Amino acid sequence: MKIEGDITMRNAEQMKTNYEFAGCDTVELAKQYGTPLYVVSEEKIREGCKEIKETFLMKYKNTKATYASKAFLTLAMCKIIEEEGLGLDVVSGGELYTAIKANFPMEKIVFHGNNKSYEELYMAVSHGVGRIVIDNSFELHMLEDITNILKRDIEVLFRVSPGVKGETHEYIITGQKDSKFGIPLEGDNILQCVKRVVLSKHIKLMGFHFHLGSQLFDRDIYVIALRIIMNLIKQLKEQISFVTKEINTGGGFGIFYTNGDKPKPINYYTDAIMKELQDQCSSLNIEVPSIVIEPGRWIIGGSGITLYTVGAVKEIPQVRTYVSVDGGLPDNPRPALYKAKYQAVVANKINHPKDKVVTIAGKCCESGDILIWDLQAPQVEPGDILAVLSTGAYNYSMASNYNKLLRPAVVLVNRGEANLIVKRESLEDLIRRDIIPKHLL
Numbered sequence: 001m002k003i004e005g006d007i008t009m010r011n012a013e014q015m016k017t018n019y020e021f022a023g024c025d026t027v028e029l030a031k032q033y034g035t036p037l038y039v040v041s042e043e044k045i046r047e048g049c050k051e052i053k054e055t056f057l058m059k060y061k062n063t064k065a066t067y068a069s070k071a072f073l074t075l076a077m078c079k080i081i082e083e084e085g086l087g088l089d090v091v092s093g094g095e096l097y098t099a100i101k102a103n104f105p106m107e108k109i110v111f112h113g114n115n116k117s118y119e120e121l122y123m124a125v126s127h128g129v130g131r132i133v134i135d136n137s138f139e140l141h142m143l144e145d146i147t148n149i150l151k152r153d154i155e156v157l158f159r160v161s162p163g164v165k166g167e168t169h170e171y172i173i174t175g176q177k178d179s180k181f182g183i184p185l186e187g188d189n190i191l192q193c194v195k196r197v198v199l200s201k202h203i204k205l206m207g208f209h210f211h212l213g214s215q216l217f218d219r220d221i222y223v224i225a226l227r228i229i230m231n232l233i234k235q236l237k238e239q240i241s242f243v244t245k246e247i248n249t250g251g252g253f254g255i256f257y258t259n260g261d262k263p264k265p266i267n268y269y270t271d272a273i274m275k276e277l278q279d280q281c282s283s284l285n286i287e288v289p290s291i292v293i294e295p296g297r298w299i300i301g302g303s304g305i306t307l308y309t310v311g312a313v314k315e316i317p318q319v320r321t322y323v324s325v326d327g328g329l330p331d332n333p334r335p336a337l338y339k340a341k342y343q344a345v346v347a348n349k350i351n352h353p354k355d356k357v358v359t360i361a362g363k364c365c366e367s368g369d370i371l372i373w374d375l376q377a378p379q380v381e382p383g384d385i386l387a388v389l390s391t392g393a394y395n396y397s398m399a400s401n402y403n404k405l406l407r408p409a410v411v412l413v414n415r416g417e418a419n420l421i422v423k424r425e426s427l428e429d430l431i432r433r434d435i436i437p438k439h440l441l
């Protein structure tokens, strides 16, 4: 009996031809929820958070981690992040509103942005967010005004621009000298801002923030940036006796998309940051400030995939075969924006030999709407389900309605169970905000 059972199990295993993600058959998911479909693994998100806790937060005292919600934010995501005990970084009234609606603890919110509006700052102060990261002196003035009106205290950091250039796509580097983000360290801009804020009645300066860019694999630039910030901290202490309590070293930790990406555990970065911090503090004889990191992509990127249904397959002899899917640039603008590369599998043909090379095209009226060039794949036919991998970060959050395509649904999967966490847009949603003026009726 037992032997028979084993054979049956083995046969079942061999016959499995569908791609599984978090214990769910992705072809079934596509059938049940339609395509394009974002699928997000709860377990993978929690594993990332756990790694951050075990190898950074528990290893070093006086440390915090906030999830950069711009990577992927829904009410359910807020709940997971809250349960995991991380903070949340938001960059707009919209992201803050989402966190408020999820009852996310406001003291764990860090509010970012290089051009926050008066209304956004007012919203942040009146809801009592934990930190506002001030990007410029214009914002500082608005914040002084708002805190005086509301008579509310607020703790802030200054975002500074360390002048360090990360190796990544030029559109996603932020820490270089010529950047729209942060207060430059050249000149006395930062000194003036610090002098001003220390006199403020309601604004308490806790320290400094830098963020170097995204999809970074090199820890040395974090160390270099930290050294530069430590020098600022030393000068401020000597010149105006300002004591820095917190340094936020941003996010940007890279993940695997395709061969060539060499992802690292989080402590590859944080151990180097903490070592530099301790060395610098002891050599400068200053108290060790608290360290905060803000990973976005590193937590959610590999936790998501996108399912598409294949439509037209067009073979141009001696040129290439275009396989068109039912989404593309509107649900994933990253290949068009950053020449981002992705891996994909044909979910219903997982065991078929990959003896073809095809190009995965989106359905937008844009020649640049190509999701993947030259994918090694089995024979692809209309109706096949394509799973594009590692789409958890900056796909759903950057999606648009270009060509009036409907934004996909999002399904949260965990150990074979699936829950819809964002509904698919409807045609009605597309015109909900349109108004026809009287003279055109």
Ligand SMILES: Cc1ncc(COP(=O)(O)O)c(C=O)c1O
Residues within 6 Å of the ligand: 068, 071, 089, 112, 211, 213, 214, 215, 250, 251, 252, 253, 294, 295, 296, 297, 298, 393
């Ligand atoms: C201020 C700030 N913190 C954190 C992040 C998160 O970046 P990543 O998703 O690359 O970790 C970003 C985005 O680059 C950012 O601008």
Ligand SMILES: N[C@@H](CCCC[NH3+])C(=O)O
Residues within 6 Å of the ligand: 070, 172, 174, 214, 215, 334, 338, 393, 394, 398
């Ligand atoms: N949107 C970018 C990341 C920007 C991070 C925000 N500063 C991407 O998809 O790679």
